Amino acid sequence: MEGKCYQDLEKAVWDAGICAGCGACVAVCPADAIYFRTGADSAHPVHCGYCKQATDDVPCGACYEVCPRASPVPATEQPPGDCIDWLTARAAFEVPGRQSGGAVTAILHNALEEGLIDAVVTVAEDRWTHRPSSVVITETDALIHQAGSRYAWWVPLVAALKEAVMIRKHRRIAVVGVPCVAAALARMRRSEHPLLRPFTRSIRLVIGLFCTESFDFHRLMEEKLGREHRIEPWQIRRLDVKGKLIVGLTDGRAIEIPLTRLEECVRPGCHACTDLTAREADISAGGIGSKEGCTTLILRTELGKGFVDDAVRTGRLIVSPEVDKDAIERLAAQKRNRRS
Ligand SMILES: Cc1cc2nc3c(=O)[nH]c(=O)nc-3n(C[C@H](O)[C@H](O)[C@H](O)COP(=O)(O)OP(=O)(O)OC[C@H]3O[C@@H](n4cnc5c(N)ncnc54)[C@H](O)[C@@H]3O)c2cc1C
Ligand code: SF4
Numbered sequence: 001m002e003g004k005c006y007q008d009l010e011k012a013v014w015d016a017g018i019c020a021g022c023g024a025c026v027a028v029c030p031a032d033a034i035y036f037r038t039g040a041d042s043a044h045p046v047h048c049g050y051c052k053q054a055t056d057d058v059p060c061g062a063c064y065e066v067c068p069r070a071s072p073v074p075a076t077e078q079p080p081g082d083c084i085d086w087l088t089a090r091a092a093f094e095v096p097g098r099q100s101g102g103a104v105t106a107i108l109h110n111a112l113e114e115g116l117i118d119a120v121v122t123v124a125e126d127r128w129t130h131r132p133s134s135v136v137i138t139e140t141d142a143l144i145h146q147a148g149s150r151y152a153w154w155v156p157l158v159a160a161l162k163e164a165v166m167i168r169k170h171r172r173i174a175v176v177g178v179p180c181v182a183a184a185l186a187r188m189r190r191s192e193h194p195l196l197r198p199f200t201r202s203i204r205l206v207i208g209l210f211c212t213e214s215f216d217f218h219r220l221m222e223e224k225l226g227r228e229h230r231i232e233p234w235q236i237r238r239l240d241v242k243g244k245l246i247v248g249l250t251d252g253r254a255i256e257i258p259l260t261r262l263e264e265c266v267r268p269g270c271h272a273c274t275d276l277t278a279r280e281a282d283i284s285a286g287g288i289g290s291k292e293g294c295t296t297l298i299l300r301t302e303l304g305k306g307f308v309d310d311a312v313r314t315g316r317l318i319v320s321p322e323v324d325k326d327a328i329e330r331l332a333a334q335k336r337n338r339r340s
């Protein structure tokens, strides 16, 4: 992709309204020239004006190379994609904020404790404001504290990968991300671009979270919940999406909002998305297909299977084979078809 620059990305992705907000372009830009605005205008990144390629004619194009929307790879296999095994799983220890069975936290906790990885790049939140941020985590306590799903954001999700690779020099990194992030990371891992080599060498594991859609933070938290429903962020204990948005409050109440009433809050780039189950991850994780309190795991690569097997071996993860594959296949096909 040398020769391409942010202007090509702007034309093909930002202006076309299909940016996923994955933040991969932000993470890999060697000039730190791409960033997201906070607040209402965060459908895609913006550019500061200087670009190695466009300004100085120095070969780059890293941002274009990693973008999952610049030249999408068509899914050749049936949804939900390649699988070695399907499991229903839960953490064998207490994970108070877990979204499903805490299996993602258990796999990462085990990998850190056993020295299989040295850092996790994920999306954390401030428990009081629910504002999300892309972070690097190296301590298991922080990992447990940050369990649970962030459904609303404006941040470039995987931006902290730059800090992990280029500043902290971690070389055994696990990344957690929604399917668009997994797709960007797959491009990074496959790439032979010299500027992407540090990233290619440092990503050891990718855990993809199932994702139907995500919400713009400003529209959901501030406008819909704040102004319309009079709910302050600090009153929210947890959010869940199960055919509707369920807002669990700290006083024990739960408010349910049909997804049809949240259409205007959906991030615009999600309308162009066809991947429910993170087909390009090593392990995919979601709530669908397992009973309440458990996580469905799709093991897609031998590497992903190795991480799960190790967590089972050390007793940190409990697994069984009872997954409702039909439910997952049906919803994965629905997402692929409704966008195509
Ligand atoms: C936007 C979004 C939409 C989803 N939609 C669906 C759906 O439609 N159907 C379904 O079955 N499952 C969906 N999931 C996945 C589900 O909510 C759980 O994340 C999954 O079941 C794993 O649960 P767990 O208890 O094992 O994870 P936990 O043990 O609770 O760990 C979750 C991990 O994910 C990280 N994380 C949280 N939010 C994000 C984020 N936005 N980006 C990157 N990392 C993050 C946390 O830091 C933590 O490390 C969605 C998740 C997200 C973030
Ligand atoms: S310097 Fe490279 S990565 Fe950054 S905007 Fe220019 S082409 Fe893209």
Ligand code: SF4
Pocket (backbone or CB within 6 Å): 009, 013, 014, 018, 019, 020, 021, 022, 023, 024, 025, 026, 044, 045, 063, 066, 067, 068, 069, 070, 156, 184
């Ligand atoms: S989809 Fe990701 S890589 Fe592509 S422009 Fe948007 S944030 Fe950047």
Ligand code: SF4
Pocket (backbone or CB within 6 Å): 020, 178, 179, 180, 181, 211, 212, 213, 214, 267, 269, 270, 273, 274, 275
């Ligand atoms: S639906 Fe989920 S995976 Fe697809 S673009 Fe939106 S956030 Fe990314």
